[in-house]
Amino acid sequence: xxxxxxxxxxxxxxxLPVQRPPVQASPSPIRVITPGTTVVEVSGDxxxxxxxxxxxxxxxxxxxxxxxxxxxxxxxxxxGLRLLLRLREHRGxxxxxxxxxxxxxxxxRLIGLAGLVTELPIWPSVAEAVADTARxxxxxx
Numbered sequence: 094x095x096x097x098x099x100x101x102x103x104x105x106x107x108x109l110p111v112q113r114p115p116v117q118a119s120p121s122p123i124r125v126i127t128p129g130t131t132v133v134e135v136s137g138d139x140x141x142x143x144x145x146x147x148x149x150x151x152x153x154x155x156x157x158x159x160x161x162x163x164x165x166x167x168x169x170x171x172x173g174l175r176l177l178l179r180l181r182e183h184r185g186x187x188x189x190x191x192x193x194x195x196x197x198x199x200x201x202r203l204i205g206l207a208g209l210v211t212e213l214p215i216w217p218s219v220a221e222a223v224a225d226t227a228r229x230x231x232x233x234x
Contacts, residue, residue: 140169163215195216
């Protein structure tokens with residue numbers, strides 16, 4: 094026999110609230126790959142709930158070029174997009190570049206819909222982003 098709390102009303106055709114455990118976006122420990130280039134992996138949801146903590150971690154990365162490995166991001170909302178733009182602006186005055194790498198389709202889609210493909214380009218892999226950073230540095234000398 095079904096309990097009353099287990100039965101959904103037949104007249105409710107709207108969206109049911111979905112309870113899911115919160116997924117915390119968390120940057121990995123910072124890895125300095127080459128002098129002047131730092132790689133940080135961010136995983137989980139990158140949204141309004143997680144962006145402040147991620148900002149604190151990423152804005153504290155050593156000076157120089159920053160590659161963010163987004164391969165483990167499961168969701169990115171507008172707050173995550175704002176975080177990436179803010180980080181780009183934060184590092185820009187020093188001449189450092191921000192490179193996004195290995196982003197899943199949810200990140201590609203949001204950046205594309207926002208019309209920010211030029212401002213926030215995405216490299217297919219971390220290795221390619223790091224190699225392009227090194228190539229750019231050698232050309233600018």
